[in-house]
Amino acid sequence: MHLLKMSNSRIFQICGIMASVFMILLIIFYWDDVGTAHFHLHTTISKIQVTHLPLMTNLNHNQLNSKKAVEERKPSSEPDIIQDDLDFMLVESTKGYLQEGDSPEMEETFNAVSEPNPEKLPGFDLGINSAQTKTELERIQNERKQNIKDVCADSSIMFSGKNRNFEDIPNKELDHLIVDDQHGIIYCYVPKVACTNWKRIMILLSGSILKQGTAYRDPLEIPRDLVHNSTSHFTFNKFWKRYGKFSKHLMKIKLKKYTKFLFVRDPFVRLISAFRSKFEIKNEDFYNRFAIPMLQLYANCSDPPSTVNEAFSAGIKPSFVNFIQYLLDPHTEKNMPFNEHWRQVYRLCHPCQINYDFIGKLESLDEDANYLLKLLNVEKLVQFPQSLRNRTVKSWEHDWFSKIPVAWRKQLYELYMPDFVIFGYPKPTNLLLD
Numbered sequence: 001m002h003l004l005k006m007s008n009s010r011i012f013q014i015c016g017i018m019a020s021v022f023m024i025l026l027i028i029f030y031w032d033d034v035g036t037a038h039f040h041l042h043t044t045i046s047k048i049q050v051t052h053l054p055l056m057t058n059l060n061h062n063q064l065n066s067k068k069a070v071e072e073r074k075p076s077s078e079p080d081i082i083q084d085d086l087d088f089m090l091v092e093s094t095k096g097y098l099q100e101g102d103s104p105e106m107e108e109t110f111n112a113v114s115e116p117n118p119e120k121l122p123g124f125d126l127g128i129n130s131a132q133t134k135t136e137l138e139r140i141q142n143e144r145k146q147n148i149k150d151v152c153a154d155s156s157i158m159f160s161g162k163n164r165n166f167e168d169i170p171n172k173e174l175d176h177l178i179v180d181d182q183h184g185i186i187y188c189y190v191p192k193v194a195c196t197n198w199k200r201i202m203i204l205l206s207g208s209i210l211k212q213g214t215a216y217r218d219p220l221e222i223p224r225d226l227v228h229n230s231t232s233h234f235t236f237n238k239f240w241k242r243y244g245k246f247s248k249h250l251m252k253i254k255l256k257k258y259t260k261f262l263f264v265r266d267p268f269v270r271l272i273s274a275f276r277s278k279f280e281i282k283n284e285d286f287y288n289r290f291a292i293p294m295l296q297l298y299a300n301c302s303d304p305p306s307t308v309n310e311a312f313s314a315g316i317k318p319s320f321v322n323f324i325q326y327l328l329d330p331h332t333e334k335n336m337p338f339n340e341h342w343r344q345v346y347r348l349c350h351p352c353q354i355n356y357d358f359i360g361k362l363e364s365l366d367e368d369a370n371y372l373l374k375l376l377n378v379e380k381l382v383q384f385p386q387s388l389r390n391r392t393v394k395s396w397e398h399d400w401f402s403k404i405p406v407a408w409r410k411q412l413y414e415l416y417m418p419d420f421v422i423f424g425y426p427k428p429t430n431l432l433l434d
């Protein structure tokens with residue numbers, strides 16, 4: 001009798017568990033539906049509840065409560081979350097891309113490349129690069145995408161995180177993916193690869209920051225400090241606070257539907273550029289966090305000046321050799337991953353997990369930018385700003401690396417090899433010969 005009772009309650013338990021599993025699956029499919037039909041969770045959940053009423057009729061009270069818990073998931077009251085949510089409201093304001101039209105036509109328009117029209121597109125198909133026709137640029141994109149696919153599928157090329165699933169990427173590693181729900185765009189920003197201007201374009205398009213209540217019209221009007229303040233951007237790592245356990249699911253829906261792009265450049269040239277901008281120009285923050293330890297560890301300078309001004313006046317700066325030593329030192333990443341300015345692109349943007357639609361290169365920035373804006377269907381809204389700065393170029397590489405021992409160059413190549421091969425940059429063999 002006692003035994004029978006036990007097994008009865010056991011059966012009830014199992015039934016309970018199975019009902020919960022069923023409920024979870026139901027919610028997941030239901031949210032897929034939400035994702036397809038309406039992206040505006042804050043505003044449209046209640047509507048959906050009405051329109052999907054037949055689905056809900058057989059649910060018991062507990063199940064309704066769990067549904068409600070999802071619905072009422074609100075950001076907690078920590079100040080930074082309020083700030084986040086403000087951004088969120090701005091980002092997901094009035095006319096969402098998916099809400100406005102999830103029709104096939106819309107997607108087609110979105111993916112289509114309209115015929116080049118030089119009159120509508122000043123700078124496109126004009127000037128020195130007139131040979132770069134639409135088909136040529138399309139062919140180049142297909143090549144870059146195919147190369148990524150091939151490298152990711154090639155088991156002889158290994159690097160950390162290569163074979164994990166998107167679900168297994170920790171949230172904090174998704175902080176470089178900026179989402180614009182208005183136009184259905186995801187941009188993975190790579191510092192030292194025109195990211196200031198692309199971030200400006202993302203702010204302008206998404207309206208995540210407004211100037212006296214209206215969206216910015218000119219990207220260059222957006223102040224630099226706002227551009228690089230993380231609160232200005234709605235990034236994937238912020239999903240968790242808002243959507244909790246559904247965040248990965250929503251990310252996957254957005255990754256499937258939105259146009260994803262990134263810009264890359266030659267990895268060694270990027271390192272030179274990072275060094276020039278962070279250590280050859282006064283930067284208090286980088287001086288304190290990186291230059292002081294480099295001076296102490298690699299420049300035999302046990303007591304470096306405490307401010308960047310004093311250091312520059314005394315002519316004390318880490319050399320490019322010290323910087324490379326820092327990158328190669330196995331202790332460097334013990335406490336913290338590489339700073340984003342020199343972290344490998346494959347670690348910032350996860351090209352084997354995210355199927356990018358467009359891979360731009362800094363080496364062909366102007367053509368790629370114009371083509372991309374057309375592809376995104378926003379070429380009438382925004383123009384890519386012309387860069388007037390003295391850009392680091394490949395031809396300087398030989399001079400910059402002249403003081404780096406060849407053995408170190410080889411180690412450095414190994415460290416950045418995935419970026420070279422994934423993005424189709426040739427191995428710099430002339431630097432690597434003994």
Ligand SMILES: *[C@@H]1O[C@H](CO)[C@@H](O)[C@H](O)[C@H]1NC(C)=O
Binds near residue numbers: 225229230231
């Ligand atoms: C970023 O912006 C927020 C809100 O506008 C501000 O409180 C914060 O101080 C800014 N951070 C930096 C580093 O400027």
Ligand SMILES: *[C@@H]1O[C@H](CO)[C@@H](O)[C@H](O)[C@H]1NC(C)=O
Binds near residue numbers: 300
């Ligand atoms: C490092 O500096 C100390 C004095 O500050 C000097 O005695 C020593 O020889 C230096 N070592 C190297 C390798 O330069």
Ligand SMILES: *[C@@H]1O[C@H](CO)[C@@H](O)[C@H](O)[C@H]1NC(C)=O
Binds near residue numbers: 390
């Ligand atoms: C750009 O910078 C390099 C090295 O920093 C310098 O040699 C060159 O003259 C600069 N060019 C211009 C146009 O400023």
